[in-house]
Amino acid sequence: MLHPTLHAFGTDGFLIRFGEDLTQDANTAAITCAEQLQDHCGTWAIEITSALISVLVRFNPSEISPQEAERALSQFIDAIDTKSLETTQGRRFSIPCCFDPEHAPDMQDFCTALNMSRSQVIDTLTSCSVSVLTLGFAPGQPYLGLLPEAFFTPRRSAITPQVPKGALVSAVQQLIIYAANNPTGWYHIGQTPVTCFEPKATPPNMFRAGDVLTFHACSASELKQYEAQLSPFEVVHGA
Amino acid sequence: MALEILSISPSATLQDVGRRASVAYGISAGGAMDQPALWHAASLLRDAAPVAAIECAGQGGTFRFTSPTRVALTGAEVRAKLNDTPVRAQSAFSVQAGDTLSISALTHGNYAYVSVKGGFAVPHFLGSQSNVPTLDTGPKLAAGMVLEYSPCAFAPPNCFHTGSGTTKITHCKPSHDPFRVIPGPQTGFFSQDTINLFFTTLFEKGNRGDRMGIEMHSTDTFSANNQSNIVSDFTQAGDIQMTGAGQPYVLMRDCQTTGGYPRIGTVVSVDLHRLAQLPAGHDIRFTSVTIDQARQLESAHHKNLMQLRGMVGPMVRHPKDIPNLLSYQLISGVISATDAKDDE
Incomplete structure (x- = not known):
C-alpha cells in the first residue's frame, strides 16, 4: 500500500502526496483522503482538494498555528486506515x-x-468506464482515466491552437472533456455536448474528482440536439 | 454614478486581493499583481479594506467619471492628468461629474491601479471581483465599458503616501535586492548541485511576462531528476518551474492550478509585487529562506500594511518641483466651490 508523505506547500498549506507515479490506486487514495x-479537519482547514496523486490542505493561520496544523495532519496520516482509501463513492x-x-x-x-x-x-472508449482523476487547466475541466495501457501515447509535438468546448481529447492514457475553447x-478524437463549468450554477463545476464516466456514441445530428435542447446540466444523468 | 472607460489596454483587468478556496474548481486565486498597491489605495481613500481596482498592465488608459467621488492612483509610477492637471501615483484626489483621468504612460513599473472610494459595483465570484481568465464572470474591461460606483461627495484635500520603512512606496523603482525563495514539495526532485547553482546564478527578467507567469534567462540550464516523468501537481503563485528549455518561469497570480513542470521552490508572497513591477532585462538573483522565515516576513509585511493609514499626508510639493505651476488650477477638486460660496 502507498505510504503518504507530508510536505509544506507555501507558508499556509500542506501537501499529502501518495508516491511519485500516477496509478489508479494513488489517485483513488488522494481523492478518498481528501x-x-x-x-x-476543523474550520481551520479552509481548502481541501485533490490533484492526481496529492491532497492540498490550506489552513487559516489566524485559527491554527503552522506547527499545530502540521501535527494534526501527520497524526491523521499515521492513523489512516489504508484499506479505506481503496474505493471512491x-x-x-x-x-x-x-x-x-x-x-x-x-x-x-x-x-x-x-496502432489500433x-x-x-x-x-x-464506449465500453470502459473512467473516473475523474482531478479538475484542472481550465475551470472545472476533468482529467479522466486511466484508460487501458494500450492507450499510452505521448502528447503531440504540435499544439492545436483551439479545440471547442466539449471536445474529447486523449493522450498519456487519459481523456479530457474541454471546459472552454482552448489550445491542446x-x-x-470526439465531441461531447457537455458544459463542464457554468459560473451561474451552484456548484459551478459539473464533475468532481472520483465521479465515474462512461461514453456512448451519438450521431452529429443527435449531438446538435443535445447542444440545442438541453441545458448543460441535464445533458448527462447521474445514477 | 459610474466610471466610463474611454480607452484601455487589452490586458487590463479588474483585480482585488483574489479568490479563496477556488483551486477545487480548477481556478487560481488571481488578484492584483501588486497587492500592496491595493492597500495603499485603501489607506488613501480611507476604505476599511482593499477593494477591486482597475489594473492597467503595461499601458495606461482614459476614464471619465459621471459623478463625484475620490480616486486613488497606486502601483506603477505614471504620467497622468485629471483633465489638464497633472496627478501623480500614490495619491488620491476628488473628481467631479464629467472629469476625465488620463494615464498616458507607466514610467516605472508594469502595473498601475485606478481605485474609487468604496470600490465598483461588480458581481462577486468565489468571493472576489477579480476577472477569471477564460471565463466571462465579470466585466471585460474595454472602451465603452461602464463600472458603477456609489457616489461620494466628501472632498478632503488631495493626499499622498508618505510611507516609511518597508512600506515606503519605492517598490516600482528597480532594486537589486534578491528574491527570497522557500522550498516546496518538489525541491527534492533537484540535485543539491542544481539547487546550489540556482542560488548563485545571475538571471535576467525576460520579455515574456504576464499575469500567468514571468520568464527568466541565464546561460545555465536547470532540470530535475527524471524531469519528463513528473506527475502534474498543485502549483501556486511564486512557484519557480523549470520549463523544457531548462529556464526558470515564475508562476504569477493567474497561473494554472496544476502543472507538470518541476518546481525548484517558491518566491515568497511578500516579494511577488516587486517581481511583477520589475522591468524586463533587469538583473534577478534568488536567495534561500526557510518557511518559518517566510512566515515572519509575511506577518511583518501585513503589520506594515495595516499601519499605512497613518502615513497619508496632505499633498505638499515644493514649488520648484512644479515646472508649470502657473498652469495649475490649484483649487480644483481640493475644496467644494459651492460650499465656499455659501459660506461667504
Whole structure:
C-alpha cells in the first residue's frame, strides 16, 4: 500500500502526496483522503482538494498555528486506515459523444499512434468506464482515466491552437472533456455536448474528482440536439 | 454614478486581493499583481479594506467619471492628468461629474491601479471581483465599458503616501535586492548541485511576462531528476518551474492550478509585487529562506500594511518641483466651490 508523505506547500498549506507515479490506486487514495479530511479537519482547514496523486490542505493561520496544523495532519496520516482509501463513492454519468470525422479531426493520427483501428478505439472508449482523476487547466475541466495501457501515447509535438468546448481529447492514457475553447497538445478524437463549468450554477463545476464516466456514441445530428435542447446540466444523468 | 472607460489596454483587468478556496474548481486565486498597491489605495481613500481596482498592465488608459467621488492612483509610477492637471501615483484626489483621468504612460513599473472610494459595483465570484481568465464572470474591461460606483461627495484635500520603512512606496523603482525563495514539495526532485547553482546564478527578467507567469534567462540550464516523468501537481503563485528549455518561469497570480513542470521552490508572497513591477532585462538573483522565515516576513509585511493609514499626508510639493505651476488650477477638486460660496 502507498505510504503518504507530508510536505509544506507555501507558508499556509500542506501537501499529502501518495508516491511519485500516477496509478489508479494513488489517485483513488488522494481523492478518498481528501474526502476523509473534509470530515476530520476543523474550520481551520479552509481548502481541501485533490490533484492526481496529492491532497492540498490550506489552513487559516489566524485559527491554527503552522506547527499545530502540521501535527494534526501527520497524526491523521499515521492513523489512516489504508484499506479505506481503496474505493471512491463517485457519482456515475453517461456521456454522449460524437466520433464522426468532422468532430474528431485527430482520430486518424491517434489510431496510428496507438496502432489500433478506429473501431477498436471507439469500442474501447464506449465500453470502459473512467473516473475523474482531478479538475484542472481550465475551470472545472476533468482529467479522466486511466484508460487501458494500450492507450499510452505521448502528447503531440504540435499544439492545436483551439479545440471547442466539449471536445474529447486523449493522450498519456487519459481523456479530457474541454471546459472552454482552448489550445491542446492532445489528440482531438470526439465531441461531447457537455458544459463542464457554468459560473451561474451552484456548484459551478459539473464533475468532481472520483465521479465515474462512461461514453456512448451519438450521431452529429443527435449531438446538435443535445447542444440545442438541453441545458448543460441535464445533458448527462447521474445514477 | 459610474466610471466610463474611454480607452484601455487589452490586458487590463479588474483585480482585488483574489479568490479563496477556488483551486477545487480548477481556478487560481488571481488578484492584483501588486497587492500592496491595493492597500495603499485603501489607506488613501480611507476604505476599511482593499477593494477591486482597475489594473492597467503595461499601458495606461482614459476614464471619465459621471459623478463625484475620490480616486486613488497606486502601483506603477505614471504620467497622468485629471483633465489638464497633472496627478501623480500614490495619491488620491476628488473628481467631479464629467472629469476625465488620463494615464498616458507607466514610467516605472508594469502595473498601475485606478481605485474609487468604496470600490465598483461588480458581481462577486468565489468571493472576489477579480476577472477569471477564460471565463466571462465579470466585466471585460474595454472602451465603452461602464463600472458603477456609489457616489461620494466628501472632498478632503488631495493626499499622498508618505510611507516609511518597508512600506515606503519605492517598490516600482528597480532594486537589486534578491528574491527570497522557500522550498516546496518538489525541491527534492533537484540535485543539491542544481539547487546550489540556482542560488548563485545571475538571471535576467525576460520579455515574456504576464499575469500567468514571468520568464527568466541565464546561460545555465536547470532540470530535475527524471524531469519528463513528473506527475502534474498543485502549483501556486511564486512557484519557480523549470520549463523544457531548462529556464526558470515564475508562476504569477493567474497561473494554472496544476502543472507538470518541476518546481525548484517558491518566491515568497511578500516579494511577488516587486517581481511583477520589475522591468524586463533587469538583473534577478534568488536567495534561500526557510518557511518559518517566510512566515515572519509575511506577518511583518501585513503589520506594515495595516499601519499605512497613518502615513497619508496632505499633498505638499515644493514649488520648484512644479515646472508649470502657473498652469495649475490649484483649487480644483481640493475644496467644494459651492460650499465656499455659501459660506461667504
